[in-house]
Structure formats: structure tokens, C-alpha cells
Amino acid sequence: MAFQELIKNFDRLRDYMRDFFLYGYKTRGDHPDKSLRTYDNERRRIESYLGRYMRFRTQEGGRGKRVWLSMESAELEHNPFYQAYRSKSFTDNDITLHFFLLDILSGSPPPQAEGWTAGQLADELSRRYGLCFDVQTLRGKLREYESPEKGLCIFKAQRCGKALCYRLAEDQKDLSQLLEEHREELEDFLAFFSETAPFGVAGNYLMERAGLSNPHIRFKHHFLTHALDDNLLLAVTEAIREGELLEITNFGRRQRGQGLGAPVTCTGVPMAVLVSTQTGRRYLALYGDKRKKFHSFRLDYIQSVRRLGPCPPEILEEVRLHGEESLNAAWGSAIAWRPRRERLSMELYIDERREKYILQRLQREGRGGTVQQVGNNRFRYSVEVSDSNELMEWIKTFTGRICKLEGDNRQVVRRFYSDMERMKKLYEGTD
Amino acid sequence: MELFSEVFGAYYQMVSHLLRICSTREMAREEIQRAAASMGFGESSVYLLPKLMGKDGWPFLEKCPGPPDRWKSRLSRLPKRPLTLLERRWLSAVLTDPRAPLFLSYETLGRLNQALEGVSPLYIQRDFRYFDQYLDGDPYPSASYQKRFRLILSALREGQALEITFQAGAHGGAESPRIHRGVYIPLRLEYSEKDDKFRILCKRLHRGRPAGYATVNLGRVLEASPRPERCTSSAEMELMGKWLEKQKCGQPAEVVVSPERNGVERFLVEFSSYEKESWMEPDTGRCHVKIWYQKSDETEVLIRILGFGPIVQVLGPAPFLRQVKERVRLQTVRLEQTAQVTITAKGQGEGPIQPV
Incomplete structure (x- = not known):
């Protein structure tokens, strides 16, 4: 298959970016678990996204070429790894419908007060632009843009008889206007929080949307690779909030140390995210429901998380009861269940x-x-x-x-x- | 909820940007090419242009009749991408941060909160525990701190000078805190999550003339008031950039890290905020690292390296290595003295150790 600049899955890119940035000493031959072609493609992608930070040098002793990303975080305007979040692949239909649907829904008066049905939109696309889309494809896109599942909610649906009608979500209009009115004030606000708050890439999206930059603020002791784990962290914070059980697949130091060791899975109740501002490590504090003990998993070692639904209330209660005590007794990330001192x-x-x-x-x-x-x-x-x-x-x-x-x-x-x-x-x- | 979505992607942004231009005027192929190259990834224009102008591509642009080849948008009123739920929920979360009032007036905060009513925050502050953050961070809830912060931020935006009175640090053994007063033009705001503090990098003025640069901790500022002097931002930034370049260490610190106790991984992660270069000794698994740092951070770099103990050995440069050796020598002496005192003072209680 020909090389594609965009990707479907973030995880592989996450691993390579971390390798190039943190370790920097690896050569093409130092990735034995991946094919050389995979390595070449990932390297080419990263070079495409972050070329200005990429450095190459022949390995000491002439054993291959080292490739690394060189950045001094205190001098950067934005976290360069946010670029990786802009690399999601899409189909021709995705991008065509995105712009044409926005064009129709934002300007043309709808056939009825509730908005447009999928069929009416298909007709309008054909009439105005000569584009043919089957109603099923349109429905899929409309649902995707309406439902909170993907975090978009830019369309609103309302039932009109048997059909669902769609229009542009109006509830963000005031907010949009406010962001325009207070641009100057918000520029520094967004620039600051898009680098320091969790899930800062969302703030970075807001800045790009508004055409804002960061001329005034820089960040010291700033661990840029945290951004690479945020995609996965989102499911963790949702599970904490909803009191859900979580299954995590972890490929920690112990497993890595075993050469071709396999990742392990663990289920439990997520309690908190522990952030070290000094060592650059972040952990998920999780009460393992099987072994009845606390674990702290390095976020950058977690490969995937799966929400398993509501946690039994008696476990949740027990964790709440002892969790705070355990977290307070720890100096760092090593949390013990009913800790000794x-x-x-x-x-x-x-x-x-x-x-x-x-x-x-x-x-x-x-x-x-x-x-x-x-x-x-x-x-x-x-x-x-x-x-x-x-x-x-x-x-x-x-x-x-x-x-x-x-x-x-x-x-x-x-x-x-x-x-x-x-x-x-x-x-x-x-x- | 997904952070990784094509809606926020570089290609969507590029197309949106081009369509906006092409809806107001016609664009030549070269112009579209230049715009795509300036916005996207390194190879984006290679993929994007055939899609925008090719026969089987995306139907956003149409060719204008007659030579030369020019293109215009088929969409007439493309709106800005509406704010997504993800963005609204993120905003809702950061508005609860105690640092939010530093950047926004209470009126703006109130209006934003009103506009976001019913939007559940993307995360809750207490779900994140910053367990090793310093305890003497800036006093964000203090009304006077907020007032000074906003005044300094406004001066920073406008390139305006301020008369600043601040308390100097505890270095130098001064018995009582020293108070400094001077005229400064704020040029950059800097935040450290570890210190939980803001600092301002300023240009100092003496009798209206430039007198070097200074860094002032915002938490130590006692008073600030506007002055008539101003500067043009771009020229000042260039000068400051040159000055900052000079503040970098002449030679990087060179260390070798042993794989013992997961040392290589721990060290590289901890020092990842610095510019660095590393290479591995193939047979021993020891990693050589060069770290570039600001001269003012030298002590911090030094003690953090010492924190790794014998896992990290400093190789150079000579002045840096000398400091390490001196600390290790002092450490040896202190432990030997304690051992002597403990032996000689058995049954008599432990006496104080004299400074070396």
C-alpha cells in the first residue's frame, strides 16, 4: 500500500513519537518488534508533522543512524505533539459532507421549522451542487455530528412526525460570539490552559479555530509527551466521574524487560490521576477489584483502556473510604491499601x-x-x-x-x- | 468523546482556509499551492492539491472560464466550524481552575459560565493530584495578586513600562528581605508547573535607557504602577531572543547513565523538557546524554543529576564536573564526621558538627 500521511489509529504513532523524543538513541534496527517498512513509514510521518524538530546523526561506531526529536520546551509557543492529533484520516465522503452540510445548514432556510430531514438534504445537495449521496450515508454523518458520543454535537436533531430533522446547534452561538468579542483577553487564557490543563489539545483546537497565537507565555518544566497520552486519559477521567470499572491493558517495565513479553490486563476502580511535575511521569491510581489492592500504572505504559460500566456500590464505597487515606500517606505514586507508615x-x-x-x-x-x-x-x-x-x-x-x-x-x-x-x-x- | 478526530485535522483546516479565500476572490494554482504548503504537514500539498483541483477529487472548487487557470469556491457562505461539545466541555473545566481569574475579568468569567450553563466539565480538578508540586506556589485566590497579575499582563500586551517594587529572594544571607524598585518593561510571562509560579522576563530601564534584562517572580511583586515609557514589541522580542541565546550554557552537561534501577528511562523522561542528545553504548546498555540548559538553571540541573546518585556519572564540562566533585567530597566529609562524633560521643550525647 502506498504511503499515507494521515493515520487511522493514534496508538502506533504515540509509541514512535515517544521513542524519537524521549530516548533518541534508537536506530532503525532498534525496533525489533516492528518491520523495517513500518519503521520507515512512521518515521516519514513524524518527519512530515514535526520535521523542523527532527535530527539525524550516524550512530557512534557507525551502527545505523540515530533519529530524534530535539526540543527545548521552555522556548516553545505550543506543544508540537498537538500536531499528531491533526492527522486523523478520513474518506472523500467525510470531508465533502462536512463542508457542504455546514454550508447548507448555516445559510439556507430549512423546509420546516424543525430543520432538514436526511432526504431533503440529499435533494438539496443534488439540486444545488450536483452531488449524489444516498440517504443512508447522509443519516450516518448527521448522527455522528449530532450525537455526544464523538464529542461533536454541532448539529441538533428534532423529531418532526416520523422523521428526524437536523439543524446547526444554536446553543454554542452565544459562546462563539463571546469568544470573538473577548479575543484579546482569551488569547492568553487559552494559550496558558492549552499547555497546562489536562487535554490541552482541545484548547489548542479552540485557538486554531479563532486564529489565535501565543506571543506572551512560555512554560518551564513542561513535559510535552503528556499530550500523547491524553487520548487514552479521556476514557479514564470519564470512568472516574461515572464511578465505573475500567479494564486497562498495560505494557509496563516488567513486561518490557522480558524481551517479547506480553501486555497484562487489570480491572478495577479508577481513583485519580497522579501527576509528577518533577519527573514527568503520570500515573493512574486504580483499585484492583480482583487482588483487592491499589495499583499505580504509568499512563505512558498503558496501551488501551475499556470502560466496563458501573462499579458495584459496595466496592466504590470501600475505595472512597480508604482511597484518600492511602493517597495522602504516599510520598509519590506508590499507593498502599491501608498503608503502614x-x-x-x-x-x-x-x-x-x-x-x-x-x-x-x-x-x-x-x-x-x-x-x-x-x-x-x-x-x-x-x-x-x-x-x-x-x-x-x-x-x-x-x-x-x-x-x-x-x-x-x-x-x-x-x-x-x-x-x-x-x-x-x-x-x-x-x- | 474523542480528541483524535478528522474534524480538527490539518486537512480540514486547510480546506476551510482555502474555501474562505476562494469565496471572496479567485485563486491561481500557485497561490493555492503556497497556502497549502504553509498550513499543512510536510507532504500535505502533495496529497491535497490533486484532491482539490483534480478530476476525481473533492468538489469544493470550480475552474473559472478562460485562461489563466483560476479557481473559486462552490460554497458561498462557509461558516466557522461550530464549537464542538469537546471544546465546550474543556472550557467548562478550565473555568473552574483557580488560575482562570488571572487571565479573565470577573465579568468575562461570568458571561462564559452563563454561556456554558449545563455543559458538564470535561474533567474535575480534584481527579488530578499534582503530588510533588512545590508548596509555596503563587497565591492565585488573592485579590491583590490577581490585580497585579492583570496589570502586568496588560502591560505585556501593550509593551508598556511599569514601576515595580518587589521583594528579592533569600539568597546571599541577608537578614531582612531586600526590597527592589525599578522601571521594567514586561516581555514574557513564564510559568513553571513544578514551582507553581509565574515569572516575568523584563527589560530594565534606568533613567529611561535600557539597562539589561531581569526576571521577577510575580509572587514577590509588592506594587506595580504604569509608566509612560513604551516599546515596540517585535524589535524587543528580537533583542530578547538574542539575549536568551546568550544565557544558554556554553557547553552541555555530559553524563553517562547506567541501566541499573531503570536509570536510563527515568533519566531521559525527567530531563525531557531540556534540549538533549543521547546515544547508547551497544555492549553495556549505558546511555550517554548531553543536556543543554540556561545558565541560571545550572544548580537545578546539578542537584537533579545528583538525585540519581551513582546511576548517573557526570563527565563534563570541567566546571560542572568540579561542582559535582566538590559536593560529593563534602558529602563524604560530613558522613565521616558524623561517624566520628557518634563513636567518640557514645554515652555523652551527640555534639554539633563544625562546618567544613
């Missing part, structure tokens, strides 16, 4: 006169831990969490100041001291 404390050297900013760091980054002065220029930070291993990356950012680390989890403390010993060896005599 592990104490951890570290003593830091901080020049109390000159280094107040370190004390401020402890306050703002310490997530509820307490800080206590225990000596001259010596402070103790203490916290109780469900899994103290999760703190270790943060603890080690204080390297150079840590005088002592103590905690209930001996393995974690031992690993810290062993890490510090390894750091010493790593940088010893490497001048």
Missing part, C-alpha cells in the same frame, strides 16, 4: 545565617515533613510515608549536606549509605 529522617548541614534558602527548600519540597533545628547549623527533616524508598531521589539532591540518614526501612537507609560510598569512588581521582 515508615519514618525517615535526615540531618542536614545548613548555614543558618547564609543558607536560609535551603530551609525554604525543605519547607516547600518536603511534602508535609517537619524541620527541626538540632544543633549549630544542623537541621533534621523528618517525615512519615508509606514507602520511604520513594524519597531517595529527593534526599540525594541534598548531596554535600547530609550528615545522617535514619529510618524504619533499613534496606533504604543501607542503600543510601552504599550509594554515597559508590559516589565517592565514582568521582575519586578522576581529575
Whole structure:
């Protein structure tokens, strides 16, 4: 089949885009699970969408060519990955009907107050433009544009005798007008939220529709690949809101580590989306109804989600009862069902006169831990969490100041001291 | 509900744009070609033009009689694409964000909320937990913060100077907070989700003349009032761009990441907001990464790398490596001192450690 620029399914593109952007070290031969032709097509597509960010270099040692996407998020006006959402394929009928139906419904007075029937629209298309469409095809398109299922609702249907009549949805007219009237005010508003709010691509669509740009705002610590998971996330947030059970298909680190390992499925009650603003990872907190425990699944590892309908009320109640406690007890994404608490404390050297900013760091980054002065220029930070291993990356950012680390989890403390010993060896005599 | 729909697609946008032009005037083939090339993806015009002007293509355009070849739209009054339910539900959700009043007046917010009455929000704020966001974020609900924010945003849009009084940061060991006052032209607003703070990048004026650039945390601004000085935005942006380019590190930080504890994946995801280049040692699975950063972010980059412990080894450049070594050396000394104190002070209580 000839190469097509547009695609039907977002998932494959999602994987390749993440590979090119995050990892960047892979060559054509490093995608063993895909055919070379698939790789070439996906690469060509991404180059077509995001060519200005694409970089190529021969692999060190001459083993193939590395292809990667190079971007500095703080300098970007918009998230470039939103382009990928504009690549959905369509048929000739889809695009023809889209524009001609909009043209007829927006201008011509309808034959009856309720609007146009599919048959009348077929006649009008033929009369005015010489286009022949069977009524069944027209009905399908009208239903698609009317129903909330696809999130469009740009047509409204009303029964007129036995037939359904369609007209342009009027309930968004005030809003459309408001967006026009307050363009300047809304430009910055939309520019900001289309990058920072969940499902920001919807805001980006609004901006494009209104012809707005983002001349004023830039975003630091901005994780662009989150946008690639938003399509899947939509079903998750809908399920949270409706109190539904969810089936997720996950291809996590454990499965990936097994070479050609297969994805696993899990069902349960989705609780919340956990977002790390520092590490760039997002998780789905899910109560597994079979194993009766909390799981947190990396969103970028989830391959698909399926809504399974309403969750039994007794499970929902139990999850609501213990969920909050479990989420509050976690330092990060490791959530435990009825969690135990592990104490951890570290003593830091901080020049109390000159280094107040370190004390401020402890306050703002310490997530509820307490800080206590225990000596001259010596402070103790203490916290109780469900899994103290999760703190270790943060603890080690204080390297150079840590005088002592103590905690209930001996393995974690031992690993810290062993890490510090390894750091010493790593940088010893490497001048 | 779908985010991925052809209705929002690049081809639909291009066709809509061309039809709008072609409904007011005739267009030559080259003009259509140029418009398609400027809007679509890299290869879009190759697919689009035969569809728009070919015999078996889409019936949107008709050829005008006589040479030269020109085209006009067959549609007379193409409206803007109506707002979809997805867009309305998204708007409804973001209007509940505590940061919404920073950008919109209460009157606009009220009118938007009214227009969106009955539209259920696409998501609920509390379904998203930003568990590691800093706790000292900007005070969005504060009326005075909102007022200052809007004044600064308006000055940014209009290129107007402001007299700003702000509290300086805690660096430098000052006992009491230092207060600065000066004349600044806001040029860019910057937001960090991690810090949950806004900053403004400004041009500083001294006696009406440019005196360099400054970054001011919006949460630290105590007062702001308009001044008569103005600037033309495009020229200033160009100058600022050049200045920002100079603020980048001369040489990238070079590290090698071990695959231990999923280090490569963790590191590359965490540093994905920076411009970077990476390559893999084929036999060891160790990944070499170069990271480009702003000079003002050097300490942040450094401590985040240290957070990975022995999984990440810094290779260079020399000044960066020196800082890492110094921190590791200090760390070794601190732990050794603690061990000594613990041994010598057994039964006497633990004494304070003297600074190194």
C-alpha cells in the first residue's frame, strides 16, 4: 500500500513519537518488534508533522543512524505533539459532507421549522451542487455530528412526525460570539490552559479555530509527551466521574524487560490521576477489584483502556473510604491499601545565617515533613510515608549536606549509605 | 468523546482556509499551492492539491472560464466550524481552575459560565493530584495578586513600562528581605508547573535607557504602577531572543547513565523538557546524554543529576564536573564526621558538627 500521511489509529504513532523524543538513541534496527517498512513509514510521518524538530546523526561506531526529536520546551509557543492529533484520516465522503452540510445548514432556510430531514438534504445537495449521496450515508454523518458520543454535537436533531430533522446547534452561538468579542483577553487564557490543563489539545483546537497565537507565555518544566497520552486519559477521567470499572491493558517495565513479553490486563476502580511535575511521569491510581489492592500504572505504559460500566456500590464505597487515606500517606505514586507508615529522617548541614534558602527548600519540597533545628547549623527533616524508598531521589539532591540518614526501612537507609560510598569512588581521582 | 478526530485535522483546516479565500476572490494554482504548503504537514500539498483541483477529487472548487487557470469556491457562505461539545466541555473545566481569574475579568468569567450553563466539565480538578508540586506556589485566590497579575499582563500586551517594587529572594544571607524598585518593561510571562509560579522576563530601564534584562517572580511583586515609557514589541522580542541565546550554557552537561534501577528511562523522561542528545553504548546498555540548559538553571540541573546518585556519572564540562566533585567530597566529609562524633560521643550525647 502506498504511503499515507494521515493515520487511522493514534496508538502506533504515540509509541514512535515517544521513542524519537524521549530516548533518541534508537536506530532503525532498534525496533525489533516492528518491520523495517513500518519503521520507515512512521518515521516519514513524524518527519512530515514535526520535521523542523527532527535530527539525524550516524550512530557512534557507525551502527545505523540515530533519529530524534530535539526540543527545548521552555522556548516553545505550543506543544508540537498537538500536531499528531491533526492527522486523523478520513474518506472523500467525510470531508465533502462536512463542508457542504455546514454550508447548507448555516445559510439556507430549512423546509420546516424543525430543520432538514436526511432526504431533503440529499435533494438539496443534488439540486444545488450536483452531488449524489444516498440517504443512508447522509443519516450516518448527521448522527455522528449530532450525537455526544464523538464529542461533536454541532448539529441538533428534532423529531418532526416520523422523521428526524437536523439543524446547526444554536446553543454554542452565544459562546462563539463571546469568544470573538473577548479575543484579546482569551488569547492568553487559552494559550496558558492549552499547555497546562489536562487535554490541552482541545484548547489548542479552540485557538486554531479563532486564529489565535501565543506571543506572551512560555512554560518551564513542561513535559510535552503528556499530550500523547491524553487520548487514552479521556476514557479514564470519564470512568472516574461515572464511578465505573475500567479494564486497562498495560505494557509496563516488567513486561518490557522480558524481551517479547506480553501486555497484562487489570480491572478495577479508577481513583485519580497522579501527576509528577518533577519527573514527568503520570500515573493512574486504580483499585484492583480482583487482588483487592491499589495499583499505580504509568499512563505512558498503558496501551488501551475499556470502560466496563458501573462499579458495584459496595466496592466504590470501600475505595472512597480508604482511597484518600492511602493517597495522602504516599510520598509519590506508590499507593498502599491501608498503608503502614515508615519514618525517615535526615540531618542536614545548613548555614543558618547564609543558607536560609535551603530551609525554604525543605519547607516547600518536603511534602508535609517537619524541620527541626538540632544543633549549630544542623537541621533534621523528618517525615512519615508509606514507602520511604520513594524519597531517595529527593534526599540525594541534598548531596554535600547530609550528615545522617535514619529510618524504619533499613534496606533504604543501607542503600543510601552504599550509594554515597559508590559516589565517592565514582568521582575519586578522576581529575 | 474523542480528541483524535478528522474534524480538527490539518486537512480540514486547510480546506476551510482555502474555501474562505476562494469565496471572496479567485485563486491561481500557485497561490493555492503556497497556502497549502504553509498550513499543512510536510507532504500535505502533495496529497491535497490533486484532491482539490483534480478530476476525481473533492468538489469544493470550480475552474473559472478562460485562461489563466483560476479557481473559486462552490460554497458561498462557509461558516466557522461550530464549537464542538469537546471544546465546550474543556472550557467548562478550565473555568473552574483557580488560575482562570488571572487571565479573565470577573465579568468575562461570568458571561462564559452563563454561556456554558449545563455543559458538564470535561474533567474535575480534584481527579488530578499534582503530588510533588512545590508548596509555596503563587497565591492565585488573592485579590491583590490577581490585580497585579492583570496589570502586568496588560502591560505585556501593550509593551508598556511599569514601576515595580518587589521583594528579592533569600539568597546571599541577608537578614531582612531586600526590597527592589525599578522601571521594567514586561516581555514574557513564564510559568513553571513544578514551582507553581509565574515569572516575568523584563527589560530594565534606568533613567529611561535600557539597562539589561531581569526576571521577577510575580509572587514577590509588592506594587506595580504604569509608566509612560513604551516599546515596540517585535524589535524587543528580537533583542530578547538574542539575549536568551546568550544565557544558554556554553557547553552541555555530559553524563553517562547506567541501566541499573531503570536509570536510563527515568533519566531521559525527567530531563525531557531540556534540549538533549543521547546515544547508547551497544555492549553495556549505558546511555550517554548531553543536556543543554540556561545558565541560571545550572544548580537545578546539578542537584537533579545528583538525585540519581551513582546511576548517573557526570563527565563534563570541567566546571560542572568540579561542582559535582566538590559536593560529593563534602558529602563524604560530613558522613565521616558524623561517624566520628557518634563513636567518640557514645554515652555523652551527640555534639554539633563544625562546618567544613
